[in-house]
Amino acid sequence: MQTILGANGIIAQELSKQLVSYTKQIRQVSRNPRKVNNTDELMKADLLNYDQTEKAVAGSEVVYLLAGLKYNSKVWQEQWPKIMGNVIDACKKHNSKLVFFDNVYSYGLVKGPMTETTPFNPVSKKGEVRAQIATRLLDEVKNKNLNALIVRAADFYGPNAALGIGNVMVTDKVKANKTPQWLGSTKKIHTMTYTPDAAKTVALLGNTLTAYNQTWHALTSQEKITAEDYIRMACELGQQNYKVQTLPKLGVQLVSLFVPIMREFPEMMYQYEQDYIFDSSKFANAFNVEAISYREGIAATLR
Numbered sequence: 001m002q003t004i005l006g007a008n009g010i011i012a013q014e015l016s017k018q019l020v021s022y023t024k025q026i027r028q029v030s031r032n033p034r035k036v037n038n039t040d041e042l043m044k045a046d047l048l049n050y051d052q053t054e055k056a057v058a059g060s061e062v063v064y065l066l067a068g069l070k071y072n073s074k075v076w077q078e079q080w081p082k083i084m085g086n087v088i089d090a091c092k093k094h095n096s097k098l099v100f101f102d103n104v105y106s107y108g109l110v111k112g113p114m115t116e117t118t119p120f121n122p123v124s125k126k127g128e129v130r131a132q133i134a135t136r137l138l139d140e141v142k143n144k145n146l147n148a149l150i151v152r153a154a155d156f157y158g159p160n161a162a163l164g165i166g167n168v169m170v171t172d173k174v175k176a177n178k179t180p181q182w183l184g185s186t187k188k189i190h191t192m193t194y195t196p197d198a199a200k201t202v203a204l205l206g207n208t209l210t211a212y213n214q215t216w217h218a219l220t221s222q223e224k225i226t227a228e229d230y231i232r233m234a235c236e237l238g239q240q241n242y243k244v245q246t247l248p249k250l251g252v253q254l255v256s257l258f259v260p261i262m263r264e265f266p267e268m269m270y271q272y273e274q275d276y277i278f279d280s281s282k283f284a285n286a287f288n289v290e291a292i293s294y295r296e297g298i299a300a301t302l303r
Contacts, residue, residue, distance in 0.1 A: 014199030158195030184272025
């Protein structure tokens, strides 16, 4: 049995499609899980509740932690440590291997490429939480209490990636014949991970014994394109003239006075005001695979 904690999200859905190449026993776990494959087993559970988490993990060879929380620093501070603790304890009890899907917030502002050896240096509250829970998991691995691995991805884009920055601010706008938007500078390099490539990475690593007890970066195009390059491609493929509306940090702060969710973005603006270069060469070289190109990925997303 391979179990997905945090079913229904875009990576969970893409992962479910990939996992059928490895197993026909897939358990979808969330408060309201849905089938992706006909043979999927569904189980309702709240990961903040240890007993429910333990039951969801029971019988699992591999557990994938793909949970998503409300994009709010206080929620993350309160809930992520509890969830990580519950999942680690449940996996230890049932001798299940754990795959944690993470982001790059724990790295903070990085000059040059982000790699698996980049030290934690968070510059945001959300980054501090991510560093805390990743460190707890890595300590369990170091102490040989658990077989686990971490997969990190850059910002998302891809088919049906409703919350991906590339979709929300660019391709969704192009499809609606509206002006694309961007946070910060469009002149900085900004790497983005294609969601099917991220899921392919998670599935392959989760089913490779030698991949455990390491950190990996999800397969991502190594083309060093700027946000402007990305938007130009999207406009061209969408058969419309290039145009973009940019929102600098001050603009984000002003909008946040009226749009509550935007209050969470000013602390993350460093990702859009500097080059954001994500290196996944470790995975690409280890498994001799190549990421989809941005042009191909954007075209598939627009379709």
